[in-house]
Amino acid sequence: xxxxxxxxxxxxxxxxxxxxxxxxxxxxxxxxxxxxxxxxxxxxxxxxxxxxxxxxxxxxxxxxxxxxxxxxxxxxxxxxxxxxxxxxxxxxxxxxxxxxxxxxxxxxxxxxxxxxxxxxxxxxxxxxxxxxx
Amino acid sequence: xxxxxxxxxxxxxxxxxxxxxxxxxxxxxxxxxxxxxxxxxxxxxxx
Numbered sequence: 001x002x003x004x005x006x007x008x009x010x011x012x013x014x015x016x017x018x019x020x021x022x023x024x025x026x027x028x029x030x031x032x033x034x035x036x037x038x039x040x041x042x043x044x045x046x047x048x049x050x051x052x053x054x055x056x057x058x059x060x061x062x063x064x065x066x067x068x069x070x071x072x073x074x075x076x077x078x079x080x081x082x083x084x085x086x087x088x089x090x091x092x093x094x095x096x097x098x099x100x101x102x103x104x105x106x107x108x109x110x111x112x113x114x115x116x117x118x119x120x121x122x123x124x125x126x127x128x129x130x131x132x133x
Numbered sequence: 134x135x136x137x138x139x140x141x142x143x144x145x146x147x148x149x150x151x152x153x154x155x156x157x158x159x160x161x162x163x164x165x166x167x168x169x170x171x172x173x174x175x176x177x178x179x180x
Contacts, residue, residue: 036155059146
């Protein structure tokens, strides 16, 4: 449920990101086939990449583990997300890998980094847009 | 949040990696920000 809500939020800021001459790239941890299915179902017009070996997640220092998925803060966020009408689709990929977000300059300098503590812990899209040059 | 030092390390480590697009084609991450800034979002899963 969390990732559908997150992608929906990001889509709402796509124009603002592109207005700054930047691009939004979403990385998921499933296979290319899963990304294709997700793209088709969701009608996502943003670049999607998959990292089935989780090598980019590891290189980015993102968290992985059971207690990042199940803790009281996550359960509370889940209740809130469901209240907003986002349901969990069938789980794809590695359930224990957490996410994060980075804003990189042209050339790759990191201007903003967000490492998720657990499911449903996302960077505010406004902060991502504001961090762009 | 990470420190300035590890930010450089993160950027260098990511730039050389190749991921796949939905067609299964390899994409070098560094090529994404070669000529424009990028918002790079890692989601937990598709679904």
